[in-house]
Amino acid sequence: MEVQIRIAGAAGQGLQTAADLLGRALTRAGSFAYLYTDAESRIRGGLNFSHLRCSDQPLHGISQQIDILVALTDAAVTEFSHLVSTNGIILCNRENTHPRTAPFTLASLLAEIGGDKALALLSAAIVCALLDIPRGLMESLVRDHFGSGAALESNLRALELGYRKAGELDHATRFRIAHAPAKAPRLWLAGHESVAFGAIAGGVRFVASYPMSPSTGTLTDLAEWAREASLVVEQAEDEIAAINMVAGASYAGARAMTTTSGGGFCLMTEGVSLMGMIEVGGVILIAQRPGPATGLPTRTAQGDLHLALHAGHGAFAKAIFAPKNLQECYELTARAFEVAERFGCPVFVLTDQLLQDSQATMDAFSTKEISQKRGLLSEAQLADMSSYHRYELTDSGVSPQAAPGISKHVVVVDSDEHDVDGHLTEKPIIAEQMCQKRLRKIASLKSSLDFEPIVEGQKSSPHLVISWGSTYETLREARNHLKKKNALFAHLHLSQVWPLPVERLKALFARYDRIILVENNAVPELGSLLCECTQRAHDVFINRFDGRPFSVEEMVSRLTEVLP
Amino acid sequence: MTVRIDDYRSAVENHWCPGCGNFGILEAVKKSLVQLDLPPEKVVVCTGIGQAPKLPHYLRVNTFNGLHGREVASATAIKCAAPDLTVLVHAGDGGAYGEGGNHFLHAIRRNIDITLVVHDNKVYGLTKGQASPMTTRGTKAKIHPHGVPSNALNPLALAIAQNCGFVAQCMSARGDHLAATLSAAIRHKGFSLVHVLQPCVSWDKVHTYAYYKEHCYELGADYDPGDRMKALELVLAEGDRLPLGILYRTEQPTFEDLALSHLDAPLRDLPVDSGRIERLMPKFQ
Ligand SMILES: Cc1ncc(C[n+]2csc(CCOP(=O)(O)OP(=O)(O)O)c2C)c(N)n1
Ligand code: SF4
Numbered sequence: 001m002e003v004q005i006r007i008a009g010a011a012g013q014g015l016q017t018a019a020d021l022l023g024r025a026l027t028r029a030g031s032f033a034y035l036y037t038d039a040e041s042r043i044r045g046g047l048n049f050s051h052l053r054c055s056d057q058p059l060h061g062i063s064q065q066i067d068i069l070v071a072l073t074d075a076a077v078t079e080f081s082h083l084v085s086t087n088g089i090i091l092c093n094r095e096n097t098h099p100r101t102a103p104f105t106l107a108s109l110l111a112e113i114g115g116d117k118a119l120a121l122l123s124a125a126i127v128c129a130l131l132d133i134p135r136g137l138m139e140s141l142v143r144d145h146f147g148s149g150a151a152l153e154s155n156l157r158a159l160e161l162g163y164r165k166a167g168e169l170d171h172a173t174r175f176r177i178a179h180a181p182a183k184a185p186r187l188w189l190a191g192h193e194s195v196a197f198g199a200i201a202g203g204v205r206f207v208a209s210y211p212m213s214p215s216t217g218t219l220t221d222l223a224e225w226a227r228e229a230s231l232v233v234e235q236a237e238d239e240i241a242a243i244n245m246v247a248g249a250s251y252a253g254a255r256a257m258t259t260t261s262g263g264g265f266c267l268m269t270e271g272v273s274l275m276g277m278i279e280v281g282g283v284i285l286i287a288q289r290p291g292p293a294t295g296l297p298t299r300t301a302q303g304d305l306h307l308a309l310h311a312g313h314g315a316f317a318k319a320i321f322a323p324k325n326l327q328e329c330y331e332l333t334a335r336a337f338e339v340a341e342r343f344g345c346p347v348f349v350l351t352d353q354l355l356q357d358s359q360a361t362m363d364a365f366s367t368k369e370i371s372q373k374r375g376l377l378s379e380a381q382l383a384d385m386s387s388y389h390r391y392e393l394t395d396s397g398v399s400p401q402a403a404p405g406i407s408k409h410v411v412v413v414d415s416d417e418h419d420v421d422g423h424l425t426e427k428p429i430i431a432e433q434m435c436q437k438r439l440r441k442i443a444s445l446k447s448s449l450d451f452e453p454i455v456e457g458q459k460s461s462p463h464l465v466i467s468w469g470s471t472y473e474t475l476r477e478a479r480n481h482l483k484k485k486n487a488l489f490a491h492l493h494l495s496q497v498w499p500l501p502v503e504r505l506k507a508l509f510a511r512y513d514r515i516i517l518v519e520n521n522a523v524p525e526l527g528s529l530l531c532e533c534t535q536r537a538h539d540v541f542i543n544r545f546d547g548r549p550f551s552v553e554e555m556v557s558r559l560t561e562v563l564p
Numbered sequence: 565m566t567v568r569i570d571d572y573r574s575a576v577e578n579h580w581c582p583g584c585g586n587f588g589i590l591e592a593v594k595k596s597l598v599q600l601d602l603p604p605e606k607v608v609v610c611t612g613i614g615q616a617p618k619l620p621h622y623l624r625v626n627t628f629n630g631l632h633g634r635e636v637a638s639a640t641a642i643k644c645a646a647p648d649l650t651v652l653v654h655a656g657d658g659g660a661y662g663e664g665g666n667h668f669l670h671a672i673r674r675n676i677d678i679t680l681v682v683h684d685n686k687v688y689g690l691t692k693g694q695a696s697p698m699t700t701r702g703t704k705a706k707i708h709p710h711g712v713p714s715n716a717l718n719p720l721a722l723a724i725a726q727n728c729g730f731v732a733q734c735m736s737a738r739g740d741h742l743a744a745t746l747s748a749a750i751r752h753k754g755f756s757l758v759h760v761l762q763p764c765v766s767w768d769k770v771h772t773y774a775y776y777k778e779h780c781y782e783l784g785a786d787y788d789p790g791d792r793m794k795a796l797e798l799v800l801a802e803g804d805r806l807p808l809g810i811l812y813r814t815e816q817p818t819f820e821d822l823a824l825s826h827l828d829a830p831l832r833d834l835p836v837d838s839g840r841i842e843r844l845m846p847k848f849q
Contacts, residue, residue: 028849187848197844203836206645227826229840232644234823237670241637244630248610248638251628252645253832274631334838364845367838374836403832404626405649410604412620414629415613423576423621424629 001056003175004065005127008049008080009072009093011042014120017145018070019050020188020359021124025133025141027188027361030181032058035359038548041213041297047075054131054177060325060360060473061552067175068130070123071096072106089171091126093119102169109161117151118158125162132176135163187362191355192217194326194362195285198333200229201370203341204283205254207233208245213297214353215259215287222259239264243271243284250280251413253376253403255337257283262291262304269311272346276316276438278413279391279399281340281347281375283333284308288352290547299547300353302469305525308348309498316438317345317397317445320498324472326360328495334370341375343445344401350497352520354470354549375401382407389420393433397440446499453501453508458488463563464512466538468494468526471518471550478555487563489516497526502533509536516540516562520549567601569594576621585762585773586615588736589683590622593652595739596746600650607650610639612664614656614690616683616762633663636671639678645831647820650750651678658688661697661717668719672728675754676819681746682719682757683736685764686771693767703770720799723757724792724812730756731795731812735780736763737773741808748810754818761806776806783809790814 005022007015019035026033034053040046051066053059064083069090071077077090081098084090090098093106106122121142128138142159146152189197195218199207209219223233236242242258249256260268265286275282286308290301308320319339321332333349340347377400382388388409392399404411412422417434419425455464457479467475472493479491490512494500509515517527517538522545524531524538531537542558544550550558572594580586597607604625611617613632620627626649630638639653660668660682671680687705688694695705695712698719702711723731730752734742742760749756761780763773787809788794795812827834 185846185849187845189848193848197841200844201838201841203834203838205831205834206641208641225844228843230827230831230834230837232823232827232831234640234644236637237666240634241640241667241670244634244637245641245644247630248628248641249645249831251638252608252642252649253830254641254645254834255836256641256645270631271634274634278628278630338836365841367841370836370838372836372838403646404608405606405646405830405832408605410624410626412627412629414621414627415631416629422627422629424618 001177002059003054003067003131003177004063005052005054005068005070006049006066006080007070007072007123008047008076010045011040011048012044013072015048015050015072018120018124019052021121021141021145022052022127023359023361024188025128025138026054026131027186028137029133029179031056031177031179032361033188034058034060034361036062036354037357039298047073047079049076049080056178056180058361059477061477062474062549064551064553068127070127072119072123087174089169091123104165109165113154113157113161118154121155122158122162125159126166129163129166130169130171130175132179135159184364187364188359189362190217190357190359191326191329191351192357193221194329195333195349195351196221196225197365198330199257199283199337200225201330201365201367202334202337203255204257204337205231206249206256207231207258208236208242209259210236210239210242210264212261212264214289214356215261215285217356218285219259239267240271243268244274246282247271247275247278247280250282251278255281255341257285259285259287261287261289262307263294265304265307265311273312273314273316274415275346276312276314276318277415279344280413281344283336283340283347283349285349285351287356288350290545296547298353300470300520300549301545301547302352302519302521302525304350305497305529308350309529315435315442317343317442318347318498319345319445319449319496320348320350322350322469322495322497323355324469324493324495326355326358326362329355330365331369332495338371339449343398343441345441345445350469352470377402379406382409385409390422391418391420391434391437393420393437395440396444397437398444449496449499450501451496453492453494453504455490455492455508457491459490461488461490462513463489463516464509464514465489465491465516465518466526466530467491467518468497471520474550474552474555475518477552478559481552481556482559482563487560489559489563494526497529500533505530506534506536509534514539516542518542520544567598567603569598571604572597572623572625574622574624578622579618580615581766583765584615585685585736585764586619586683588739589681589742589760589762590619592739592742592746593619594623595743596750599743599747600750602650607652608642608646609652609654610635610642611654612659614659614688616654616656617659619654633659634667635659636664636667636680640671640674640676643676643678644824647824648830652750653678653680655680655682656689657682657684657686657698658696661719669726671755672723672726674819675729675816677754679746679749679756679758682759683762684759685762685768687764687767689764689767718799720759720811721796724795724799727814728757728812729754729814729816730810732758732810733761733806733808734758735761735776735808737776738808741782745810752813754816779804780806780808783807
């Protein structure tokens with residue numbers, strides 16, 4: 001059983017507050033919610049919406065069906081009423097002639113309780129009642145959210161009225177969801193928070209960033225939690241400072257991170273090659289949005305894979321993770337820190353606006369899989385060493401890293417080519433040796449991050465759909481819909497897009513007649529990388545590049561077009 | 565512990581031109597660190613690219629030789645991660661005021677406890693004599709055969725106007741004065757700027773040792789560095805007299821006071837502690 005709710009209206013009307021409360025209420029009640037927000041880059045006005053899916057199982061795809069439309073402006077009715085299902089209902093703020101509107105307007109109800117400050121809560125209350133969420137549960141959430149005073153009082157009145165009015169609707173029975181309380185409390189959070197949780201679990205200690213949508217959420221979260229998690233968050237004067245701070249903090253022994261989007265990252269590339277040269281770790285979150293230049297600030301895209309891959313001149317190790325959903329936002333960010341420190345290299349986490357801003361009901365995060373080992377030499381180890389060479393030539397290309405100030409040794413790093421002690425040199429033999437060392441590190445990173453590509457769906461189909469990043473959940477749902485129509489395909493989704501297990505991929509691709517590539521982007525990013533590495537080009541490209549994510553419905557129809 | 569000058573001796577071959585003003589700065593830095601009894605493993609010298617930034621290689625000391633112009637940004641983070649260390653930044657006037665100009669402004673705002681030593685040779689030395697932000701208007705330089713069309717920067721006035729807590733000017737050949745000023749700058753809590761006039765014997769035939777001998781004068785004991793307006797007057801004065809010494813000094817809260825006060829150990833020394841998320845998750849239930 002699934003119910004889909006869209007709350008639409010102007011920026012500043014509290015849509016997000018209402019949707020967030022609903023999601024949290026559903027989570028507490030024991031159901032699964034997923035919230036996707038479509039917002040313009042403005043603070044007031046325009047037409048925004050928050051789309052909430054609630055179900056007895058996690059459904060994180062983007063959907064275009066509406067059972068309950070809360071239309072806070074007339075434009076919202078005009079724009080979205082055609083998506084409302086035949087059993088659906090429209091809760092309008094003002095009088096509207098649409099046949100499926102409720103027999104009251106939100107404005108008239110607000111007038112009853114006086115004041116329009118409680119519009120968001122009133123809408124949420126009606127929807128909650130329709131979804132059979134216990135009123136007591138909602139009331140405790142409202143108390144948490146509004147504290148005390150006049151705001152609490154008027155919202156409590158709105159809550160009472162909302163539940164009462166919903167009871168009068170004949171839809172009241174139709175949307176009843178069987179909530180099944182979870183064994184352990186679940187979380188209601190956004191992708192940007194998953195990334196921040198991953199960073200903390202991964203041991204981040206220093207964050208320097210210049211704000212840029214859609215990465216700012218993660219930066220804000222980390223700043224808010226800095227005290228509880230013992231880290232330092234600095235708003236740098238620009239992205240160039242941010243990345244050079246990451247390199248500095250990492251040299252000094254702190255796990256470090258920067259958060260940005262494509263445009264901001266463009267300013268960081270010299271710093272990335274600095275990290276490659278001086279061999280320090282650091283995690284770079286690129287929350288992608290459409291470019292070039294400022295592009296669409298609050299929209300989504302998957303266009304920065306090559307930007308990250310080729311950032312910084314010269315050859316050096318790097319890894320790129322692209323979480324497929326909110327769970328992986330946590331897991332892969334945590335992992336990124338471990339890899340970055342162990343190998344002394346930049347590691348990228350590529351999310352996008354969709355992942356950053358969507359919210360979902362999730363199981364509590366586990367820390368079991370996360371290594372608690374630092375990748376640096378300890379004080380005791382350093383005390384035992386008669387000499388220390390920051391760039392010792394090793395078989396793996398990874399030299400033991402020491403932080404300055406904890407031993408008698410001095411630690412020297414240089415962005416110039418350097419000798420084993422970190423002092424600049426132009427000697428051809430040393431230059432070659434150091435370059436070879438960095439190349440060996442690329443190889444060891446690759447073998448350490450090697451993985452077996454996992455194919456989902458109908459493995460024996462001649463059609464292989466390939467995707468990466470945030471398209472996964474929508475594709476997974478589309479796959480299930482298509483299965484019912486007997487349109488079957490194999491599905492390979494990559495969450496680690498660099499380094500790639502090239503030989504394994506080649507062998508895998510050889511088993512399929514046709515490769516269908518799916519990307520939320522104008523030009524194939526993963527597609528061209530795979531082609532470069534495996535010499536196998538995709539046959540069909542399904543893409544979207546208007547800054548919006550694919551919906552399940554769209555994905556089903558686009559795949560239907562290309563599957564026999 | 566008694567630190568000796570030999571502790572800072574480096575085996576790296578020096579690449580500066582014979583007679584370069586940088587030698588005087590190098591010796592003064594050593595002298596100051598010894599005066600302060602700071603061992604090399606407790607000091608980080610952070611630099612970028614240029615002639616001046618090669619300085620830490622000619623010392624035996626923790627070194628972060630990063631990117632041109634970005635030395636102050638990296639040093640800021642080094643201090644955050646390892647606040648128990650003394651952090652010095654050495655930059656050319658090109659790196660500090662040109663490529664890194666924005667970081668310079670923000671370092672003053674942050675008032676983090678690092679010392680920026682700018683080697684002002686009025687040119688881009690390493691890249692062979694182009695104009696720098698300190699080059700006098702009208703000077704003929706490599707890329708300006710008809711004269712530099714822009715005015716020189718006044719970093720001292722800028723710093724004092726922004727209430728930078730420690731602003732000094734020195735001359736590379738006056739070793740004792742420079743060493744003493746550096747020591748005062750390092751001891752100062754907060755961001756300190758030591759602007760050092762440094763003759764470049766290869767590319768600047770005007771600002772020679774003789775020139776500076778003629779134009780520089782040391783501020784006397786009667787000079788009050790706490791008087792901001794007086795200091796501004798001094799650095800804005802027309803003419804070619806160059807005051808040496810601590811021009812302006814004021815104590816104010818540092819970046820660390822607010823940004824690091826919640827930590828009970830340097831970030832560097834903290835373990836991975838994934839369990840920290842347990843405290844945060846209940847907010848999301
Ligand atoms: C990003 C970047 N741009 C340009 C350069 C080339 N470059 C190296 S040093 C330098 C200027 C050096 O002048 P200054 O900072 O005054 O130091 P000096 O050599 O005079 O001591 C330039 C332009 C570089 N290394 N990095
Ligand atoms: S070029 Fe000038 S600044 Fe550079 S080493 Fe030679 S004299 Fe010194």
